Amino acid sequence: MSEPVLSVRNLRLDIPTGAGTLHAVRGIDFDLERGETLCIVGESGSGKSLTSLAIMDLLSKRIERKADKLVFDGTDLTKAGAKKMRALRGDRMAMIFQEPMTSLNPAYTIGDQLMEALLLHRKVGKAEARRRAVELLEKVGITGAERRLSQYPHQLSGGLRQRVMIAMALMCEPELIIADEPTTALDVTIQAQILRLLVDLTREMNVAMILITHDLGVVARVADKVAVMYAGELVETGTAKKVFDAPMHPYTRGLLRCIPVPGKTERGSELGSIPGIVPSLVGKVSGCVFRTRCEEATEACRGEIPYRESAEGRHNFRCVHETGRRAGVEEPA
């Protein structure tokens, strides 16, 4: 297999606060191959967005980023200066944000903002940039693309604006697109359309995608790989099939239990939930972060937690128990 487009080892993000250092993200490892879709799932505050912003180097200056390895398309991002990062952003790596209503500049036309991405990175004329903008607007399913170019963001609906954001991300044919909950702010009816569009386009153009979401239904439909984050740690990663069919980490199992299945979940029965709250990450974090909420917790969970590979391989999880379950507990039928 060729070199992965993005390779991350032991990514850490620290935020200094008045009360001590907040270890917001700890020890993230993953590889992303060309054209592959990785879904990062986890609850709010688990560090999904921070991780993606760290890859783009868009974090606020207060946050310290450290990593043993952070290599994108042959470039070591830990050593890349601001200028190098600017050259990569928008060209080789692009990002789509959660809020289409506020992510476009209200003062410029759609055309200006689309063309800007290309004009910043390529030596092309305005006419050429314009042609490319029209081409991509058509690709993301916007009708009357020519006319849309001279419209302003406030004249477009949320769904249309997110399509524009997708077109903008694709202007320079990047290697990697990071989509941070791209459908969360949209109407349910539009969500599926936008997601389908994103997945089709990334497949068609062979673009790797990191899709951040907390919607496990989305993950099941589009992911090649899944990374489950909890309280700033990757608790389980693997191919989507393995994570969904044989979840190893108790947190992943808990998450999957929370999805109601039509026909299976009884009407009126209580929805699944994981009791307890996320621990504070200020100061030294030791042991398993999930132990306070875990059904499988034992004394050993306070100690060092190994990052295990499951028996079939290409599927890792972070748990003291070899099978993700306390010894002596039988697998339920």
Next chain:
Amino acid sequence: MLNFILKRLGLAVLVALTVSAISFSLLFMAGDPAAALAGEQATDVDIEAIRRLYGFDRPMIVQYWEWLSRALQGDFGESYYFRLPVSDLIMERLSITMTLGVCGISFALLTAVPLGVVAAIRPNSLIDRFALFLSVMGQAMPSFWFGLMMIVVFSIQLNWLPPSGTKTWVHFIMPTIVLGYYAMPAIMRLTRAGMLDVLGSDYIRTARAKGAGEGRVLFKHALRNAIIPVVSLAAVQMGFMLGGSIVVESIFALHGAGYLAWESIGRNDLPTVQALILIFSMFYIVFTFLSDVLNAWLDPRIRVA
């Protein structure tokens, strides 16, 4: 955009008409103008004669119409005090006031906007603290005191600048600084707050994600959005500087229109007061209109309103 401009223009004309009616009615709100003109020793017969001579006995609407149509041609009648055409009196003073006003607002904008931007880029930095210090000083220090201190230091002790008069551009340096410094704090703080707000917004992150450089992010993406409230504020301050720079005009003995208005009120010189009020209001109306148009150009969302 054209539609928006026409609408605003229509509105401006309506406001101008209302203001003209109010400024015309001043003449009668200040008491019987005939009695005032006739003086304290006048008999009732004298007052009646004056009333007829000046046409105060005619219906109000006729008088208003006559006054307005003359005013539109630049004829504001004769000053009671100087016995000269009000328009001649004003023209000469107005050029001084306008020079001072334009210099003052330019000085304020050229110092406040860059300072506000820099302060917003580095909040709580040394330069931000310095900007805050300057703006607190500007707000707390009365213009008359600041003006007098400038004269004491730069005219009397250092003998660098002339303390009064309007002969050369050098005479305008100190008045410009005093007048501009008065307007600077509000503009600076509004620029800073606007920039801070905009720099934290999602579309700035989008611009960065696109690979835009810092300069482009600041000036193309952020400033255009942050400057919109500043434009409105600057327009109001510009209007104020042209009409209300009385303090500065008296300290530096620049006999401008503001000073004339103040003197004319004291002398009960109603035609002059009326004309000045009308002209000052027109300044406000014109600047508000211009700032509306400028803002609509800056922000397409305003064009719809």
